[in-house]
Amino acid sequence: xxxxxxxxxxxxxxxxxxxxxxxxxxxxxxxxxxxxxxxxxxxxxxxxxxxxxxxxxxxxxxxxxxxxxxxxxxxxxxxxxxxxxxxxxxxxxxxxxxxxxxxxxxxxxxxxxxxxxxxxxxxxxxxxxxxxxxxxxxxxxxxxxxxxxxxxxxxxxxxxxxxxxxxxxxxxxxxxxxxxxxxxxxxxxxxxxxxxxxxxxxxxxxxxxxxxxxxxxxxxxxxxxxxxxxxxxxxxxxxxxxxxxxxxxxxxxxxxxxxxxxxxxxxx
Numbered sequence: 381x382x383x384x385x386x387x388x389x390x391x392x393x394x395x396x397x398x399x400x401x402x403x404x405x406x407x408x409x410x411x412x413x414x415x416x417x418x419x420x421x422x423x424x425x426x427x428x429x430x431x432x433x434x435x436x437x438x439x440x441x442x443x444x445x446x447x448x449x450x451x452x453x454x455x456x457x458x459x460x461x462x463x464x465x466x467x468x469x470x471x472x473x474x475x476x477x478x479x480x481x482x483x484x485x486x487x488x489x490x491x492x493x494x495x496x497x498x499x500x501x502x503x504x505x506x507x508x509x510x511x512x513x514x515x516x517x518x519x520x521x522x523x524x525x526x527x528x529x530x531x532x533x534x535x536x537x538x539x540x541x542x543x544x545x546x547x548x549x550x551x552x553x554x555x556x557x558x559x560x561x562x563x564x565x566x567x568x569x570x571x572x573x574x575x576x577x578x579x580x581x582x583x584x585x586x587x588x589x590x591x592x593x594x595x596x597x598x599x600x601x602x603x604x605x606x607x608x609x610x611x612x613x614x615x616x617x618x619x620x621x622x623x624x625x626x627x628x629x630x631x632x633x634x635x636x637x638x639x640x641x642x643x644x645x646x647x648x
Contacts, residue, residue, distance in 0.1 A: 395480060397463030400471065401524030403479075404428035405461040408446065409618050410485075415450040415458055417618060418443070420581045425462070428520030434464050436479050445483045457486040457619060463523065492620045502615060504555060505540035506604060506629040507531050511547045513575035521578060531556045542615070544604055544628055547576050551601045558617040559583040560625075561597075562610035563637040569606075572599040581618040586641075595640075604629065612637035 396402035406425050409416045422439065429436055436442075442460065449458045461484075465477040491497045509530045535543050535556055542555045552571045554560055559580045561570045568590055573579055587597050600606070607613060612635045613625035624638050 391480075392466050394466035394468070395463055396465065396467045396473065396477065397461070397480070397523050399467075401522060402432065402473070403434065403461065403463035403523045404432065405459060405521050405523060407521075407619065408450075408458045408460070409488075410450045410453045410456050410458055413451045413454045415446050417581050417585065418446070420584055421460075424520050424579065424581070425460070428522060429462065431516060431520065432464070432522070433473075434462065434479055436462060436481075442481055442483070449483050449485050453485040456488055459484045459486060461523070488619060498623060501624040501626040501635075502541045503627045504613075504615075504625055504629070505535065505538055505543040507534050507543040507545045507556070509534050509545070510550070511545060511553055511576040513547055513549065515575050518576050519573055519579040528556065544607060546604065550603055552604055552607055553577040555615050558615040558620070558623075560607065560613065560615055561586065561641065562607055562613040563640070564606075564610050566637070568595050568597045569600050569602075569610075570597055572601045580616065582616040582621065586616060586622070611635075612641070614638070614641050 391398050393399075404425055406421045408418065408421055415421075422443075442462075446458055446460060460481065462479055462481045464473055465479050467474040467477045509527065511527050531543065531545055542557070544555060544560070545553050547553050552560065553573065554571065554577045559570065559578070559582065561568065561583075563569070570583065570587070571577065590597050608628050608631040610633065613628060613633055614622050615625055616622045622641055624635050624641070625633060626635070627633060
């Protein structure tokens with residue numbers, strides 16, 4: 381089998397990631413020169429690659445590149461992008477395509493590091509852009525993110541900090557860049573992501589931690605009113621961790637169970 385290629389400074393016009401969004405990516409937090417939660421990132425990445433039938437046989441080489449980037453970065457973000465590689469015109473993948481991959485480093489958004497922003501929490505609007513249901517692509521980070529681009533444009537238009545995003549059946553999915561959790565009457569909930577949305581690394585860690593503490597986390601398909609009536613709402617991703625939500629679509633929240641999430645975060 382031919383060795384997978386790595387493209388660093390250019391993307392060929394024939395690359396299927398550019399042509400069709402035919403590939404996957406993951407975004408990894410770096411602390412003290414170490415790529416955090418790599419096994420969880422790899423698990424989701426393999427799931428995405430398998431779903432798209434992209435055969436990558438040099439994960440060890442890719443991980444070595446990530447480690448070198450993390451060591452140079454020390455504190456920030458490493459992003460890994462893998463595409464099917466180059467192919468001819470048309471949707472059908474060529475059996476001769478060899479995956480391309482890139483590792484890049486980035487700074488953590490400055491507001492994520494601001495204690496005042498974290499203490500204040502985030503107010504969420506309600507996006508007018510809905511996510512299409514496609515279970516074959518649900519859960520992992522594929523490269524076609526046009527829906528998320530439209531969501532971000534909607535957020536910027538309305539000058540929200542972020543927004544709850546629904547699917548085309550008006551069920552709660554996530555925010556523009558994080559997963560949602562909430563509590564009601566002492567019970568924990570998070571959206572069912574069987575049809576669309578990203579199964580984030582922080583989401584996975586938080587579910588495991590809450591379960592280890594004896595809590596059941598209900599994965600539910602609900603409309604936004606369930607979130608608006610919650611006792612506490614938080615959003616999370618692997619870069620920002622957990623941030624509490626102060627309001628949803630203009631409805632203020634009590635955040636009476638925030639400490640339970642903070643304890644889980646401290647122990648994660």
